[in-house]
Amino acid sequence: MLQTKQKVLRSFYYPVMPIADLQDGPKPFKIMGENIVLWLDEEQKPAAAIDRCCHRTAKLSKGELRNGCIVCPYHGWSFNRDGKCTxxxxxxxxxxxxxxxxxxxxxxxxxxxxxxxxxxxITELPKFRYSDNPEFRKVDEFYEVIHCAGLRLMENSFDVAHVNFVHKNTFGDVDNPKPPKVTITSNDWGFEAYMEIPVHNKLNQEVKALNMDADRTVRKQVSEWFMPFIRQTNITYPTGLIHSIVTCTTPIDDDTCQLVQFVYRNDREEDVPATSIIAFDRKVVDEDMEVLETTETNVSLDITKKLENHMLSDHPGILMRKMLLALLEKHGEQEVY
Structure with missing residues (x-):
């Protein structure tokens, strides 16, 4: 699927930039192949518009702010958050x-x-577990460009068969390649997948992010998919620790995305520093991207064939593809490769 060519995908919210980055003035961003400008209005609320003045097509992101409006650097025309010239x-x-x-x-x-x-x-912003829970802290992890399609990363997030191979140096077990059973519950805009995964704790021994000493453990994992390119994986360890990872892939063009990832944890900074948590997930993301960035961005799972033993009819990636194709059909579109 070429992500920028599917018009309905423009009707979803995507995270594009930390709000703090706008404190010192307007900023450019590219989303779904469109160049946009972001700024803070008079009420310090974020605004977004096309990064092109309607007068002489100068980039508005090179301009400044005036009374909450974006000012073109070429002739000084000002525009409010609705795009009207003021x-x-x-x-x-x-x-x-x-x-x-x-x-x-x-x-x-x-x-x-x-x-x-x-x-x-066509849908609201996703509601993430633990975001309003005072017993959980939020750790911002990654904000970076990845050379991988959003759908490819989402498929990978729910493909438990890759864990024992891609992550064999951190928590996977290559000697036990059979993937665990996955229980799926779907909803209007995604699904929830439950699984229990036996893992090594090799990565934890290196960065001490789990505050536990056992060599092996079982992760009880509830992964939620929010159509089209957002997931939250909630991992519960036997100690009661919950490590909840929010991963968003915002399409820049057909080959690249902006990766936005943060974590909710029910522990304290003095017990496990944020630096250890980030290092823990950094290793995992790097292992995934080493493989995913070699794949073709316009090739997704083939739901008409069982190319792999683990690609069963109830595989999360298969359901993901079926739901996206149904969405395209509903809006009169066909998948573009």
């Missing part, structure tokens, strides 16, 4: 004509990030 200094008109406008986008702040939808959203 002032242009070459005219004495107090209210510029309505045709003087740029494309504004849906923009919200949540979980410390700016979220943008390029078209009218």
């Amino acid at each position: 002032w242009f200094p070459q005219s004495e008109l107090e209210d510029p004509p309505k045709v003087y406008k740029i494309q504004g986008y849906h923009c919200e702040e949540r979980y410390g990030y700016v979220w943008v939808a390029l078209a009218a959203p």
